[in-house]
Amino acid sequence: MTRKISVIGLPFFARRTAAALRSAGYDAHYVPRPGNSPRRWWRVLSTILTSDLVYAIGSSVSRTSPLHLVSLTGKPIVLHWVGTDVQVALGVHQEGRTSRRLVERATHWADAPWLVQELRMIGIDSSELLLPVPAAIGSPMPLPERFTVLIYLPRDFQISYDAEATMEVVKALPEISFMVAGGYRPPQALANLEILGFVEDMPAIYARSTALLRLTHHDGMSHSVIEALSFGRHVLWSYPLSGAIRVRTAEEAITVIRELAARFAGGDLPVNAEGAARVTEKYHPAKILEEVRRGIDSLLS
Numbered sequence: 001m002t003r004k005i006s007v008i009g010l011p012f013f014a015r016r017t018a019a020a021l022r023s024a025g026y027d028a029h030y031v032p033r034p035g036n037s038p039r040r041w042w043r044v045l046s047t048i049l050t051s052d053l054v055y056a057i058g059s060s061v062s063r064t065s066p067l068h069l070v071s072l073t074g075k076p077i078v079l080h081w082v083g084t085d086v087q088v089a090l091g092v093h094q095e096g097r098t099s100r101r102l103v104e105r106a107t108h109w110a111d112a113p114w115l116v117q118e119l120r121m122i123g124i125d126s127s128e129l130l131l132p133v134p135a136a137i138g139s140p141m142p143l144p145e146r147f148t149v150l151i152y153l154p155r156d157f158q159i160s161y162d163a164e165a166t167m168e169v170v171k172a173l174p175e176i177s178f179m180v181a182g183g184y185r186p187p188q189a190l191a192n193l194e195i196l197g198f199v200e201d202m203p204a205i206y207a208r209s210t211a212l213l214r215l216t217h218h219d220g221m222s223h224s225v226i227e228a229l230s231f232g233r234h235v236l237w238s239y240p241l242s243g244a245i246r247v248r249t250a251e252e253a254i255t256v257i258r259e260l261a262a263r264f265a266g267g268d269l270p271v272n273a274e275g276a277a278r279v280t281e282k283y284h285p286a287k288i289l290e291e292v293r294r295g296i297d298s299l300l301s
Contacts, residue, residue: 083220140232155183243275
């Protein structure tokens with residue numbers, strides 16, 4: 001019998017997670033928020049109540065959360081934590097609004113080790129597991145002829161992205177070529193910054209990149225970091241990851257980029273084969289999906 005799974009939460013991740021779960025043989029569907037329509041609320045409630053499991057991404061553990069009501073049914077619930085939602089949960093905990101039922105009875109997965117640690121601070125015991133969202137995992141390719149740094153910033157960047165520090169890096173290195181994907185546009189045009197907008201063919205962009213710069217105030221396990229490393233790119237990130245270079249400020253990023261550019265100009269900057277090997281081994285989509293499948297099956301057995 002095919003098991004029915006309702007996937008709720010952040011639309012971008014939830015839709016892709018539902019598709020991945022369908023590829024694993026589940027009857028999985030993304031269930032959008034119903035808004036203010038009573039009819040839609042009834043359809044959502046009916047869908048969730050007839051599901052074998054509810055898979056929530058970026059949801060809340062507040063007592064006022066719809067998930068708290070779902071937990072009263074005894075239905076298996078997976079809360080997959082991805083970043084900003086952990087910060088929200090910390091705030092809910094400080095205000096004393098946490099649903100102990102959700103904390104204790106739901107299964108908690110977090111997509112980065114530091115999120116596991118942050119959740120532990122508020123009594124949530126979680127396991128590290130990446131979202132089963134297919135990443136554009138590739139294989140190491142030759143570095144481009146021109147030293148170029150790729151940046152990802154969305155159009156309406158969240159507080160977690162440090163756009164100010166990122167643009168500080170671009171302005172401080174006018175001799176370096178930068179590209180920004182994701183829809184962000186700086187307040188003023190910069191001669192060394194190419195605006196890419198939304199990009200569908202990211203492997204082609206990684207082929208044009210030497211390094212990826214990702215400065216954030218708070219983050220989960222970034223797919224862009226995993227993807228860039230898999231293509232053998234050098235990655236500068238605010239968080240520690242084997243194969244990447246940790247930079248926490250604009251000043252640190254500027255120093256590292258200058259060093260990489262100097263090595264590139266001297267013919268002494270190889271493809272980041274070590275980073276590619278490590279992320280491909282740990283974060284290959286097929287491996288992640290199998291781990292998620294085993295976790296779900298254990299909850300439904």
